[in-house]
Each structure stands twice: as structure tokens, then as C-alpha cells.
């Protein structure tokens with residue numbers, strides 16, 4: 001049996017559902033402890049056991065079992081730690097994550113971002129950073145992993161067209177998603193985001209470089225992250241955050257700060273995408289073809305019924321998702337099938 005000090009592990013986000021998974025693991029080495037991963041480096045991880053942070057490496061059997069499952073250790077993971085000779089810390093197991101955020105890089109590789117996250121704060125500046133398509137991709141990333149998204153628009157104090165941009169945002173986003181415009185530099189963030197900062201809650205900050213993630217981390221946690229001075233002229237942050245890391249908040253929540261992501265896609269399949277774009281998914285049930293891509297296909301119920309830019313964004317994500325699910329041969333067969341259907345449709349139109 002492993003001894004857990006629930007109270008102190010609670011301060012780094014331990015929940016009952018994670019603790020109950022310990023029962024499923026048998027044959028624990030003497031002295032095994034539970035800890036949470038707070039930083040990932042190439043050859044080691046930093047772990048926190050509720051009291052102290054230390055450096056630990058993964059035992060071979062953990063490396064192999066993660067590789068076999070096409071996954072990797074991420075910040076926020078709960079791990080079992082053994083202490084070996086010379087006080088060396090070794091990770092022997094990862095508890096199955098309750099949620100796991102991953103993305104696909106532009107070359108198609110899957111990259112783990114964080115585990116056991118409750119809320120994703122999607123951070124976007126009300127300056128030139130404002131981009132609804134990108135925000136929709138972040139939404140798909142969060143929702144396809146079962147993580148609640150909350151949109152945080154920073155730089156409300158210096159942004160331009162703030163009201164107009166908020167209107168665009170509410171028109172475009174699903175109603176279930178909450179959005180706040182604020183000044184990340186003051187005490188506003190802790191007040192506005194209090195409902196998501198309860199003890200045991202874990203949040204992740206996602207957004208481009210310079211959006212204000214580190215500024216928000218500072219406003220919400222007790223740590224002081226270096227924030228990038230904005231480069232003169234383009235309002236962009238310098239790339240200060242270089243690794244994901246976990247911070248404790250005075251409220252009892254934990255925050256994972258991430259470096260700005262560049263060229264990525266959500267690691268979502270078609271079904272997960274449809275859940276995030278559920279307005280389109282709902283309309284798509286009335287398309288003539290079940291696998292309609294809402295481009296030129298005849299009998300499409302989506303085209304013309306949703307914001308064209310939102311549809312364009314969805315179609316691009318859908319194409320990417322299908323690309324990672326189909327073999328090249330399936331892709332060619334698919335393309336040829338649609339060519340025939342569309343040609344037949346045009347021929348029929350001409351006969352009318």
C-alpha cells in the first residue's frame with residue numbers, strides 16, 4: 001500500500017478521482033510515492049510531491065509503456081516515484097490521465113501538452129493578436145480533450161475596437177463558451193476567473209506568444225514569471241516562456257503556463273471536431289451525403305447557414321483530421337468519388 005498525504009497533494013491538484021486510481025495499481029515497490037509532474041525536460045522531469053520539487057527520470061519500463069500507447073509524459077501527470085541509491089528519483093508509473101491535451105505538429109506528429117487539466121484559458125490579446133479562426137482551433141483542442149474552455153481577452157485597456165471585437169466573438173462562438181475581456185496587469189483576472197480557481201482545480205493557459213499568458217499566470221499565482229517586454233512596433237512578446245510549467249495559486253488551484261504554440265492543429269478526429277463545431281454538426285445531419293465536406297457537394301445544408309469564415313475554418317480542420325485518419329490511397333479514392341458525384345450533379349443541373 002502507498003501512503004498518500006491527501007492534504008498536501010491537494011495543493012498541487014490531487015483529486016479524489018485520481019487518488020482512487022491508485023487502487024488499480026498492484027505490486028508497488030517499498031517507499032513508492034505519488035507526485036505530480038511540473039516540468040518536462042529532455043532527459044528528466046521536475047516533480048512535486050506536495051512539499052518539495054525534485055528532479056526525476058523515467059524507468060525504462062515506463063518509457064516503453066508510454067511509447068507503446070503513442071503518448072508521452074506531460075506536465076500535470078500524476079506519477080509514482082521510487083527512490084533508489086544515492087537518493088535518485090525514478091518514475092515507475094503514470095496514472096491514466098483524466099484529461100490529456102495533445103496537438104498535431106505540422107509534420108503530423110502527436111505532441112502531449114498537459115494532463116489532468118480542468119479548464120483551458122484561451123488567451124488572446126485585443127490587439128493585433130485577435131483572430132477568431134485561431135481561437136476556434138484552440139476551442140477544438142480543448143473540447144476534444146474534455147477540457148472546459150474559457151476565453152480570456154487580454155489588453156482590454158489598450159486594445160482597439162474592443163466593443164466591436166467582443167460583438168464579433170459572441171456572434172461567432174457557441175453560446176456555451178464564456179468569454180471575458182480584461183486587463184491582465186491588474187487584479188481583475190483573479191476576481192473574474194475566481195469560479196475556475198477553486199482548490200484542486202488545474203488550469204492551462206493557451207495562446208500565441210505575447211498574448212499575455214505569463215502576465216495572467218503572475219496575476220493568478222504566487223509565482224513571478226518573467227514576461228516578455230513587447231517588441232517596439234509590433235506589440236509582440238519576446239519568446240520568454242520556453243517550457244510548460246505548473247504553478248500554485250493562493251486560491252488553491254494550479255496553473256500550467258505554456259510557450260506560445262506555432263503551426264499546430266488540434267489532435268481531434270472528425271467526431272471530436274463535430275462536437276466543438278456542434279452548430280455545423282447539427283446542420284450537417286440534413287446534408288444529402290453523410291460525409292459531405294460542405295464545399296461543392298450537392299444537397300449541402302450547412303453552406304449558407306453558418307458564418308462563411310467559421311465554415312472555412314471548420315473545413316480546413318476537417319480536411320486535416322481526415323488526412324491524419326486516411327491512408328493516401330483512401331484519400332485518392334475519396335477525391336475521385338466526389339469528382340464523379342459533383343460532375344453528375346452539374347450535368348443534371350444543366351439538363352434542367
Ligand SMILES: Nc1nc2c(ncn2[C@@H]2O[C@H](COP(=O)(O)OP(=O)(O)OP(=O)(O)O)[C@@H](O)[C@H]2O)c(=O)[nH]1
Nearest residue numbers: 155183184209210211212213214215228237241260
Ligand atoms: N496593457 C496591457 N498589457 C498587457 C496585458 N497582458 C499582457 N500585456 C503585456 O504584453 C506583453 C506580453 O505578455 P506575456 O505575458 O509575456 O505574453 P505570453 O503570452 O506569456 O508570451 P510568451 O511567453 O512569449 O508565450 C507583456 O509586456 C505584458 O506586460 C494587458 O491586459 N494589458
Ligand SMILES: [Zn+2]
Nearest residue numbers: 287292294300
Ligand atoms: Zn454539407
